[in-house]
Amino acid sequence: MNIPAEYLLILSAVLFFIGVFGFFTRRNLVSLLISTEMMLNAVDINFAVFNAYCHPGHLEGYIFSLFGIGVAAAETAVAIAIIINVYRNFHSIHIKRLKNLKY
Amino acid sequence: MNYIQFFEMRPEVCLLGIYLIIFMYDLIATGSSRRVFHPLVCILTAALVVLTLGDRSHFTLFGGMYESNAIIVFMKSLLSFGALLVIMQSHKWISNSDSYHKQGEFYVLLLSTLVGMFFMISARHFLLLFIGIELASLPLACLVAFDKYRHNSAEAGVKYILSSMFASAIMLYGISFLYGTTGTLYFEDMAARMTGLPIQIFALVMFFAGMGFKISLVPFHFWTADSYQGAPTSVTAYLSVISKGAAVFTLFTVLTRVFAPMTEHWNLIICLTVVASITAANLMAIKQQDLKRFMAFSSISQAGYLMLAVIGGKATGMTSLVYYLIVYMVANMAVFAIIESVEWQIGAPAKRANFNGFYKSNPKLTFIMTLALFSLAGIPPFAGFFSKFFVFMNAFSAGAWIVVFIALLNTVISLYYYLLIVKAMYMKESAQPLERIKSDPYTRISLTICTVGIVLLGVCSFIYSGIDSIAFGL
Numbered sequence: 001m002n003i004p005a006e007y008l009l010i011l012s013a014v015l016f017f018i019g020v021f022g023f024f025t026r027r028n029l030v031s032l033l034i035s036t037e038m039m040l041n042a043v044d045i046n047f048a049v050f051n052a053y054c055h056p057g058h059l060e061g062y063i064f065s066l067f068g069i070g071v072a073a074a075e076t077a078v079a080i081a082i083i084i085n086v087y088r089n090f091h092s093i094h095i096k097r098l099k100n101l102k103y
Numbered sequence: 104m105n106y107i108q109f110f111e112m113r114p115e116v117c118l119l120g121i122y123l124i125i126f127m128y129d130l131i132a133t134g135s136s137r138r139v140f141h142p143l144v145c146i147l148t149a150a151l152v153v154l155t156l157g158d159r160s161h162f163t164l165f166g167g168m169y170e171s172n173a174i175i176v177f178m179k180s181l182l183s184f185g186a187l188l189v190i191m192q193s194h195k196w197i198s199n200s201d202s203y204h205k206q207g208e209f210y211v212l213l214l215s216t217l218v219g220m221f222f223m224i225s226a227r228h229f230l231l232l233f234i235g236i237e238l239a240s241l242p243l244a245c246l247v248a249f250d251k252y253r254h255n256s257a258e259a260g261v262k263y264i265l266s267s268m269f270a271s272a273i274m275l276y277g278i279s280f281l282y283g284t285t286g287t288l289y290f291e292d293m294a295a296r297m298t299g300l301p302i303q304i305f306a307l308v309m310f311f312a313g314m315g316f317k318i319s320l321v322p323f324h325f326w327t328a329d330s331y332q333g334a335p336t337s338v339t340a341y342l343s344v345i346s347k348g349a350a351v352f353t354l355f356t357v358l359t360r361v362f363a364p365m366t367e368h369w370n371l372i373i374c375l376t377v378v379a380s381i382t383a384a385n386l387m388a389i390k391q392q393d394l395k396r397f398m399a400f401s402s403i404s405q406a407g408y409l410m411l412a413v414i415g416g417k418a419t420g421m422t423s424l425v426y427y428l429i430v431y432m433v434a435n436m437a438v439f440a441i442i443e444s445v446e447w448q449i450g451a452p453a454k455r456a457n458f459n460g461f462y463k464s465n466p467k468l469t470f471i472m473t474l475a476l477f478s479l480a481g482i483p484p485f486a487g488f489f490s491k492f493f494v495f496m497n498a499f500s501a502g503a504w505i506v507v508f509i510a511l512l513n514t515v516i517s518l519y520y521y522l523l524i525v526k527a528m529y530m531k532e533s534a535q536p537l538e539r540i541k542s543d544p545y546t547r548i549s550l551t552i553c554t555v556g557i558v559l560l561g562v563c564s565f566i567y568s569g570i571d572s573i574a575f576g577l
Binding site (some may be wrong): 016019023029032033036039040042043046047049050051053055060062063065067068071074075078079081082083085086088089090098100101102 | 229230231233234237241244245248251252254255257258259260261262264265268269271272273275276278279282283286287288327329332333
């Protein structure tokens with residue numbers, strides 16, 4: 001417990017907003033997936049930190065982190081499957097090619 | 104641990120039983136016995152609608168994580184009814200040669216999203232809420248991308264799954280700060296320890312943004328039009344009514360249960376998003392030619408009207424919310440059933456121009472479509488008028504009269520674009536009018552149910568008072 005909680009929270013906030021930034025600037029579907037994964041991981045860090053520093057004694061935050069990891073894995077599996085399907089249809093996973101549906 | 108508790112969650116257990124039967128049938132049945140698959144699923148889902156309605160008492164399970172009461176049970180039954188309509192309308196699509204071998208997958212995925220929605224609206228703990236939301240949105244992504252060989256479907260699927268992951272990450276980030284400041288994830292305890300710190304307001308905004316993605320309110324609506332247009336039509340119908348309805352109901356419960364001490368903050372957020380959703384979606388809807396895309400914008404503006412019911416968070420708000428949802432469900436399902444029939448007739452996405460001279464060849468379908476569009480627009484004799492009236496009344500009594508005024512102005516705009524289709528059907532001439540459409544019996548039954556609903560729901564006042572007697576609020 002030598003690291004102050006603020007540092008860890010700043011780490012998770014930075015990770016989260018790198019994910020947000022990546023989601024809006026990257027142009028490759030897998031990069032987008034990685035960005036959202038970073039956001040979900042930042043959330044997991046947040047829960048673990050809050051549990052360890054602010055509310056020690058029970059395990060709700062850790063359990064939430066565990067479920068978060070599991071659900072993120074399931075989401076990634078589905079997203080990868082859909083991205084592979086996009087690749088089969090469009091022969092590319094660049095966002096520029098996904099222009100059948102637009103305003 | 105008392106395992107008998109699992110069997111007290113009657114709607115979920117019934118749904119899981121039906122889910123397993125369908126799953127096993129899909130594995131075992133071969134050859135000619137597959138022909139009764141669709142009717143079997145319809146019957147089982149209809150049984151689910153009745154079975155969920157049974158137990159109306161109020162109780163909590165698992166130390167308060169799961170709550171059930173009369174209005175939640177009613178809501179679950181309503182969602183199953185919507186799923187039944189979707190399954191009935193999907194017959195033609197699911198039994199064509201492209202998707203016939205994936206028939207079982209469609210039902211199983213659809214029912215698993217329904218399980219997720221059941222848990223969403225019953226959850227009284229953020230972990231259960233989170234699992235429910237994910238269970239409701241992950242299979243939906245698979246359903247959106249269901250037509251594997253259609254480019255649009257794949258594109259819509261990837262747009263849906265990435266936005267939904269983004270939204271849930273944002274929502275979870277908000278929940279993590281709520282946990283950090285209160286030290287609990289139970290709704291009741293959290294509300295008791297809520298102090299209105301700035302970080303909690305930040306968490307409220309993050310949570311609202313995450314749910315706003317699922318409801319497709321305006322600043323968070325960018326996935327909606329694309330996903331709705333690209334998805335198979337039955338799935339679009341499911342997305343636009345059932346998934347949205349469950350999300351609005353969940354948002355209502357969370358706002359009133361957890362964020363009760365911050366009512367003025369979330370009232371402001373809702374007012375802003377409602378005005379933005381209704382206005383922006385109406386203006387975008389006018390110029391859409393593709394009918395599914397048009398219905399996507401229409402559903403964004405309807406989501407805005409639905410959110411009017413959440414303002415104030417009173418019990419009357421919940422009544423008008425559930426009532427609006429029933430009325431919206433029957434009207435929207437009728438429109439989507441007709442769009443689907445037209446799509447099968449022309450073999451391409453339906454445009455507004457395809458409806459030119461529709462009255463000459465298909466007077467009955469034109470009549471139902473007109474009723475449904477009038478109900479969506481809110482023209483008096485039909486149910487849509489009354490549902491809009493109750494929603495406006497709730498927002499007005501909560502003091503948001505400017506929002507009500509803007510929403511009323513927008514009703515006129517929405518009337519214009521709904522009437523464009525009616526005008527195309529009755530007045531415009533077409534060089535190549537559509538042939539007479541012969542719908543399959545399932546679509547006919549579901550259209551009959553929808554028509555009866557549109558006409559009767561506005562007349563039978565006992566439905567509204569029945570919901571009113573079981574609703575809860577702040």
